[in-house]
Amino acid sequence: MRFAPGDRVRTSRVDPPHHSRLPRYARGAVGTVVEPQGRHPLADLRAQGLPAEPEPVYTVRFPARELFGDGDHSVTVDVWESRLEDG
Amino acid sequence: MSDDHDDSAIARQVRGVEALLEARGLVDPVELDRALQAFLARACPASGARVVARAWVDDGFRTRLLADANAALPELGLSMGGGLQEQRLQVVANTADAHNVVVCTLCSCYPIALLGPSPTWYKSEAYRSRVVRDPRAVLRELGLELDDAVDITVWDASAETRYLVLPARPAGTDGLDEPALAELVTRDGLIGVAAC
Numbered sequence A: 001m002r003f004a005p006g007d008r009v010r011t012s013r014v015d016p017p018h019h020s021r022l023p024r025y026a027r028g029a030v031g032t033v034v035e036p037q038g039r040h041p042l043a044d045l046r047a048q049g050l051p052a053e054p055e056p057v058y059t060v061r062f063p064a065r066e067l068f069g070d071g072d073h074s075v076t077v078d079v080w081e082s083r084l085e086d087g
Numbered sequence B: 001m002s003d004d005h006d007d008s009a010i011a012r013q014v015r016g017v018e019a020l021l022e023a024r025g026l027v028d029p030v031e032l033d034r035a036l037q038a039f040l041a042r043a044c045p046a047s048g049a050r051v052v053a054r055a056w057v058d059d060g061f062r063t064r065l066l067a068d069a070n071a072a073l074p075e076l077g078l079s080m081g082g083g084l085q086e087q088r089l090q091v092v093a094n095t096a097d098a099h100n101v102v103v104c105t106l107c108s109c110y111p112i113a114l115l116g117p118s119p120t121w122y123k124s125e126a127y128r129s130r131v132v133r134d135p136r137a138v139l140r141e142l143g144l145e146l147d148d149a150v151d152i153t154v155w156d157a158s159a160e161t162r163y164l165v166l167p168a169r170p171a172g173t174d175g176l177d178e179p180a181l182a183e184l185v186t187r188d189g190l191i192g193v194a195a196c
Helices: A064-068 B009-023 B029-042 B045-057 B059-067 B069-076 B125-133 B135-141 B178-184 B187-191
Strands: A008-011 A030-041 A054-063 A074-080 A084-086 B088-093 B098-103 B151-156 B161-166
Touching (some): A008 A074, A030 B088, A064 B125, B045 B059, B045 B069, B045 B178, B059 B069, B059 B088, B059 B161, B069 B088, B088 B098, B088 B151, B098 B125, B098 B135, B098 B161, B135 B151, B161 B187
Parallel strands (some): A074 B151, B088 B161, B098 B151
Antiparallel strands (some): A008 A030, A008 A084, A030 A054, A054 A074
16 A cells, blocks of 8 residues: 555546546645555556456545635545655 | 426436336336335334434443444334335434534435435525535524524535434433434424424
């Protein structure tokens, strides 16, 4: 597993021409890993009928300000490891 | 699954596929009904309410539930499977300073095994798009006024985990036993759009 709770991560900016479980509002955003959720095949591939090896999925917490420019709340999004890089 | 969509295109499509599977002997209709009944017997907000009431009266259970909900649920005869593939559950606890609310912005992911089918508004574009952007306003419209000092976390169920809110135990309920406490818990409280 590449990331641990407390790590800062950045989500992918890629806007793929197919189904993606990384919501548009959370793309290219920096957040903090809350905890790993186990390993699951990447839904983006499965939705296209392509083979997908299980990979770690993490709950990542983002400040609303990072996602929307303002707001005092947090949003958590569950993100597959291949959609994350060091933040 | 919701009973007001029986004539929708998707419901007709599912019935068509089911009929074909049965006609070709790939699915046994009796087995299918049995699996659905077993699932739905426990899939209702009363099950979620039992979980909350137990956590309110039993600190050990509360700790186990927050650490690993799937391992704690069998203590109440519940699970996130119910005959179908088990889903991971994360329970998030409200406190005096922190409030949690659940959404699925991409579709309608919901802890069906514990709460039953989700309410129509949960699947509406308005709820899904607005609650991540301005939860305080959405909660206010739904009748929940939170103090500005309360931190709000919106949990977007975008992958394989389902989320359930553990509301804070209401004041003045010290004399109530576990079944009476469960009566206080509503479906909306378990989603996080009501206090309890």
